[in-house]
Amino acid sequence: MDQEILYLDTEFKKIITEKHRYQKNEKKSSWYRCVNRKCGALFNLESMERNKVEHYHPSLTNCEIDCIMFFKQLVQNVISDHDIPLIDAYNRQYQKLIAKYSYNEIVEHWKPFTVIKSNLRYHRNQTKPNNPKQVKDIQINEIYSTLNSQQFLQFDNKDNNNRILILMTPIGMKILSNSKRWHFDGSFKTCPTHFLQIFSVHGYYQNQMYPACYILLQNKERETYVEALTKMKEILTGNNDNRFTRNTL
Numbered sequence: 001m002d003q004e005i006l007y008l009d010t011e012f013k014k015i016i017t018e019k020h021r022y023q024k025n026e027k028k029s030s031w032y033r034c035v036n037r038k039c040g041a042l043f044n045l046e047s048m049e050r051n052k053v054e055h056y057h058p059s060l061t062n063c064e065i066d067c068i069m070f071f072k073q074l075v076q077n078v079i080s081d082h083d084i085p086l087i088d089a090y091n092r093q094y095q096k097l098i099a100k101y102s103y104n105e106i107v108e109h110w111k112p113f114t115v116i117k118s119n120l121r122y123h124r125n126q127t128k129p130n131n132p133k134q135v136k137d138i139q140i141n142e143i144y145s146t147l148n149s150q151q152f153l154q155f156d157n158k159d160n161n162n163r164i165l166i167l168m169t170p171i172g173m174k175i176l177s178n179s180k181r182w183h184f185d186g187s188f189k190t191c192p193t194h195f196l197q198i199f200s201v202h203g204y205y206q207n208q209m210y211p212a213c214y215i216l217l218q219n220k221e222r223e224t225y226v227e228a229l230t231k232m233k234e235i236l237t238g239n240n241d242n243r244f245t246r247n248t249l
């Protein structure tokens, strides 16, 4: 039977196997030692063998292993989703544990939110980009180009002399594709640093007007509008739901 290895970190320095925790000895070695320093039990990840030393202490319980793995997943979740409040991310994992184990079992291995929230905040901040000092610093990573796990940034011309960012959710695209009438609006007062305006496109859909597309622009030149709207049209016509787009623009 294949032995299960649970990896606790991205560098594969910490593992759980046969209900014991091990950590890597040296960089190049494939030997891992029991995390209990006095123990002396070793595990070789390459050959999947153990040395002759038996663990003198009890093995991990299933609950303990789940607490470790669920915490690992919690950290992943707060890193990959910056929109979810830390307490909600925490509670989601806790709910999964409480569905499997009693409170008394969990409480020994699962720390309260007040104890780990600063740790979670640290992990989240580590993955947040710095505030851009100039236009070229605006590098939008995967996390920030999505909204509720759906693509939001649809276009970035990456031209630092005349940067254009087009933001639309799939629902916004659907609304515009199905609207016979569009309205445009430019907001100059509330606009992110390094841009001049948020140019918004609203679609009249099922008797209501919906803001559906936000375009960040650095000026109000005719050529800039042409470039932005041409690109927006390309995005929408590339979409399947394009009954009216060709006629509207």
Ligand SMILES: [Zn+2]
Binding pocket: 020, 034, 035, 036, 039, 040, 041, 054, 055, 056, 057
């Ligand atoms: Zn041990």
